[in-house]
Amino acid sequence: MNPICLGLEVAILGARLCFGEPQLQRVTIPICPVTTPRDRDFQRRLAADLKAAQPNSAVEGALSEWLSLRDQARACRVLPP
Numbered sequence: 001m002n003p004i005c006l007g008l009e010v011a012i013l014g015a016r017l018c019f020g021e022p023q024l025q026r027v028t029i030p031i032c033p034v035t036t037p038r039d040r041d042f043q044r045r046l047a048a049d050l051k052a053a054q055p056n057s058a059v060e061g062a063l064s065e066w067l068s069l070r071d072q073a074r075a076c077r078v079l080p081p
Helices: 003-019 040-052 058-078
Strands: none
Touching: 040 058
């Protein structure tokens, strides 16, 4: 190995020991999903479908999940920058 390269490695190691490893800062940028408002007619049809569905049906589960996602999207948009 070339002595100059070895000297450079020793210098870098010394700098790391003196100053520590560089710490990268993590930046989190929230990406808020967008939900589409539904008109009254759609809401009425959805309510009728939900009433007609069996208890614990897929419709009920999907609607529950959508409502949770909608609430999360609303909360995300309220977060300060």
